[in-house]
Amino acid sequence: MTHEIIIAGFGGQGVLSMGKILAYAGLMENKEVTWMPAYGPEQRGGTANVTVIVSDERISSPILSSYDVAIVLNQPSLEKFEPKVKEGGIIIYDSNGIIKPPTRKDIKVYRIDAVEAANEMNNTKVFNMIVLGGLLKLEPIVTLEGVVKALKKSLPERHHKLIPMNEEAIKKGMQIIEEVK
């Protein structure tokens, strides 16, 4: 099984770190992983995206032309990546950044109001973990335990106290993601 995922949005939304945690979780579960950022002179407010592949087999190209799942967190990313979702694939968007939602009928469209949920949790920084939760609800690429292990592995010790809050955010995301028919 191979999952080919693009996560795209504004710099500062936690796009790259969300991908990193997903890749780390794959590593924790002994899967093959690649994490390839579209790096540039990135800064807060600029566009950012990362391709994450999690697979049971050796991964060939870290660069892809089409994706199983596209997570788009702003309008330019939606316009760029909606056409690149494979037929029968998934697109996930946060209504907060999107003026014109996806229109394709041959893919599954999901909405997650993660910005709103993060605000309700009084912590805008867990936004990306809410989105990750939504993804994992639809596609159990890695387990929640795998993600927690990944957070422990990738975060410095002094930040480990934040892990329960991130776990809560992932669970929140699993609850609030909904299909748009």
Next chain:
Amino acid sequence: MAQEVLLMKGNEAIARAAILCGADAYFGYPITPQSEVLETLAELKPWETTGMVVLQAESEVAAINMVYGGAATGKMVWTSSSSPGVSLKQEGISYIAGAELPCLIVNVMRGGPGLGTIQPSQADYFQTTKGGGHGDYRLIALAPASVQEMADFVELGFKLAFKYRNPAIILSDGVIGQMMEKVVLPEQKPRRTDAEVIEQCPWAANGKAEGRKPNIITSLEMDPQKMEVRNLHLQAKYREIEENEVRYEEIQCDDAEYLIVAFGSCARIGQKAIQMARAEGIKVGLLRPITLWPFPTKAIQGYANKVKGMLSLELNAGQMIEDIRLAVNGTIPVEHFGRLGGIVPGPDEVVNALKEKLIKH
């Protein structure tokens, strides 16, 4: 004991591998997309553990001349940069090759020419394999296609550099430098002691022992007769390297009717492209040069009467294609596909190019 599997960027893997293989000194100057090399070294502070020197020089020119000096003493020294920075180092690299000194150079290529872009490119193939500096010299050029190889080629590069007293270069690009993948790092080796360096490098300028003549490290020779002899010696060494050190990988080449030849990141994209093409019934294989110099000329020549055509897949306007064409010597069509200036093609573009440029012939 099984070594721990880690997740990291290619640039970080290079820095960690250099510390672990017992390198003595690094001299560099930051530039995207290889800055994580110096950043990782600064974070790990190897001067406090193995005693490895890490110095951010005032420029790339200074850094390569520090490498020249360090290499002259028989120490394991290295530098890293990206395309424009490596251009600045060319004079020093020519001197190091001329003086026959071992060192490791890392180039994480970005789009050019000039300051270009900071995105991935492979447009320094000519510079690396044909001698970017002046004079008849060669660099042993290794092209990693994974984060694991970024780590592995540090030790291999040093090994070959010392074996032949010749600079080695890891020619990588922004994709392999910036991507994160699984990697198993080597175990920590101690740095060589001064006594070991003196024993292993009898040519080095590291303090004259009683009874031997002084070792003089220079690339300068005023007498052209002697300079020709020196050049002939270098050429004989290069033939020996060409004979012994060619490395390449063949993927699904056995039944192939077409061959993609690609190195580094393009070899990864090419692997996906051959999967996609084979799903459509096109029998295509991939030959990946691991050493760009010495080039796997004979291996490619061997496919000239087996396949109908070859596609040189490179992130440049067509550089390695010249070496492929020389290898097959006009017997079969050899076409080029690549994107320029920092654009990386998807595997679908490669499949389309294969169909349009070769199969329609």
